[in-house]
Amino acid sequence: MxxxxxxxxxxxxxxxxxxxxxxxxxxxxxxxxxxxxxxxxxWTSRSDGEVVDQGASWIHGVDGNPVADAVDAFGMRTVEFTVGSYQPDGRPIAYYSPTGTRLSDEATERFVSDIYSFNEYFATTIATSAPHTSFGEAVETTFSQLKWDDDRAMRVREFLRHRTEEQLGVWLDDLDAHGLDDDAIDGDEVVFPDxxxxxxxxxxxxxxxxxxxxxxxxxxxxxxxxxxxxxxxxxxxxxxxxxxxxxxxxxxxxxxxxxxxxxxxxxxxxxMNAFEKVFLRFPHKFWDDDVYAIRQQGEAGRWWHSWYDVSDAHGSPTLLTFAAGPCARETRAWSDEHIANSVLDALRGLYGERVVEPDRVHVTRWQDDPYSRGSxxxxxxxxxxxxxxxxxxxxxxxxxxxxxxxxxxxxxxxxxxxxxxxxxxxxxxxxxxxxxxxxxxxxx
The missing domain is CATH 3.50.50.60 (FAD/NAD(P)-binding domain)
Incomplete structure (x- = not known):
């Protein structure tokens, strides 16, 4: 001793x-x-010159953040990559309809406007919600006040479901109504190429x-x-x-x-949540130019709904998506190849034969890590x-x-x-x- x-x-x-x-x-x-x-x-893995952050990747807001100050003091290299806590806009996002066609600028603007309109009512719902109210219940309470048509409500409902999955790795009915109260980002977000x-x-x-x-x-x-x-x-x-x-x-x-x-x-x-990263490195880029994210609406995006172009940070054409919440639990026992094929099938619904096979796939396994048991x-x-x-x-x-x-x-x-x-x-x-x-x- x-x-x-x-x-x-x-x-x-x-x-x-x-x-x-x-x-x-x-x-x-x-x-x-x-x-x-x-x-x-x-945790960062390194093989064949490729640097992959298997765990945490971002500083979410560098303004007044001691992590950003420490990173600067230690001389660590960063690249700006602001995701905005799953916000609907602010950076170029390619939205695709349930049938796999890209939304026009006008349709995207209407969809984003609906999200902001919903959020105004939603904030009041959350603030006045009774104890033991789930995030999902608060969402439905807000929709009952808006009385939107089914398709309009469904697109925003999907967005909110994906938001809780991607930010916290949890289904919206399993999250407390106040589970995203601390969803503020001050300043740019950055990632770490090294x-x-x-x-x-x-x-x-x-x-x-x-x-x-x-x-x-x-x-x-x-x-x-x-x-x-x-x-x-x-x-x-x-x-x-x-x-x-x-x-x-x-x-x-x-x-x-x-x-x-x-x-x-x-x-x-x-x-602890269920949240895994899926990195796919490709021999060349086949997706939309000048966007930082691609998002799929409808049933086709039930699991794989958002892809992020992290090529600049990785130095090669790379997309990042997430297995989160129910998707992470249901695919937990799948092989990396099985997961990659499922993601590629979803991408083919958007890009057809332009999709090529990845030359490298990384899938995290935090649910199975005995020293974390989740992310x-x-x-x-x-x-x-x-x-x-x-x-x-x-x-x-x-x-x-x-x-x-x-x-x-x-x-x-x-x-x-x-x-x-x-x-x-x-x-x-x-x-x-x-x-x-x-x-x-x-x-x-």
Missing amino acids: TDFDTLIVGAGIAGLTAARILASQGRQVVVLEARDRVGGRV GYDELATHLAQGLDVRLQHEVTRVTWTPGGATADTRHGPFSATRIVVTIPIGVLKSPGFVIDPPLPEHHSQALDRLE YSYMTVGSDRSDHDDLSIPIENVLYLSGEATWTDDPSTVTAAVKSGHRTAEQILGRPVPYDTIWAGDRS
Whole structure:
């Protein structure tokens, strides 16, 4: 048994952020990581010169964002690629009708106008919705007020369903009505042509990180805490648990004694999603010019409804689509080839024989990852926005929970992970700490 000031379980972005701040303030910190790498759900694969962010890809809004400040300080290269949280316009989007014909500019303008009109009423519906109202129920309540014809309502209903799937990896009836309240983007969004995992690499510099040290049990008392690993136990005055809530809720991870009721109830109301990326690299481009996204309406877009041209970031003709919500669950056992063929069939409905076979396919498998059990968190029906922050309340000043699921304003993001890790460090230190402490003294 080795004694430290602070044990941190998980070398994801939240854990590394907290560790880096605490270590800079003279605390003796060790980070215990189950994987053979740092970064957690920020993971970049590299093969044959191709860089693919299998996990997090974006900074969603660089203005006033400490992640963007850290990236700048670390000298990481970025490319602007603003998706706008599944907005209907703002960037060139090629919309295709249920029959596979591209909408005219006039038809697209009418469709986008309908979405904005709906959103005005929808905001009031959400604000006045009763507890335990689902996002889907709020959608239908709003449509009952509008009294649109069936086709008009169906196109907007589809858009909203795809929005919850693509943003949170969840069917709209399984998401709380307030599940997208924190859907604000300040400034451009950027991606990383050299890989987002460079952030984790920089954050880990100089830290005591023990890889392949899976923690299966945390035991705590008012006097300290112990983490059990196959390499033996580690003890400290305090312990910070930053693992994804999918693992935190699993039977293979034990906290003894269990979390207090207030924390456990908040945790019960949050869940991990089903969200996978599908990258297809092609020998040449066959899709629309001068658009950043392609979207399919109607039943043909039930699963594969949105494709993003990420060629500039990848350096070769590449489309990105998502298996999200029901699609991710139903295709979970499919091979990469089966998934790719299904996506190609959908593209052929738009481009016919112009579609060529991809020369590279990447499909993520976060649902099957034992150290994440999903991609990120969402609010189940009946949850409250305060559930995120409630998880972060220190327990006897010994046990702390941190990570994207514990941050209210923009959960499910790397920004939330950094901000939660920063907050946890401040809680332990008992005083404010500037964000620039995170990147000060980088030795890489």
